[in-house]
Amino acid sequence: MEKFKVLGFGHVGLSVRDVEKSYNFYKNMLGFQVVWEHFNENGKRTLLFIGNGSCVIEFLDAKQDRWTGSMDLSTIYLFL
Numbered sequence: 001m002e003k004f005k006v007l008g009f010g011h012v013g014l015s016v017r018d019v020e021k022s023y024n025f026y027k028n029m030l031g032f033q034v035v036w037e038h039f040n041e042n043g044k045r046t047l048l049f050i051g052n053g054s055c056v057i058e059f060l061d062a063k064q065d066r067w068t069g070s071m072d073l074s075t076i077y078l079f080l
Helices: 019-030
Strands: 012-016 033-039 045-051 056-061
Touching (some): 012 019, 019 056
Parallel strands (some): 012 056
Antiparallel strands (some): 033 045
């Protein structure tokens, strides 16, 4: 098997129980800022990208995030 080198990550996605609570921790403790966000039809933030200049983290609302079993081959999925 041929070895390959990982040059970096575009971002890391985390499915979290509380997007706002997670964001507040990263904002207040680590200085992250909003890069992009999505709100549902009720005005609740369900998807949030935050960054600190060197890395980006994506928070998905765990209650909304349901994996269907299909994968986009341009994306690597890591389930922990």
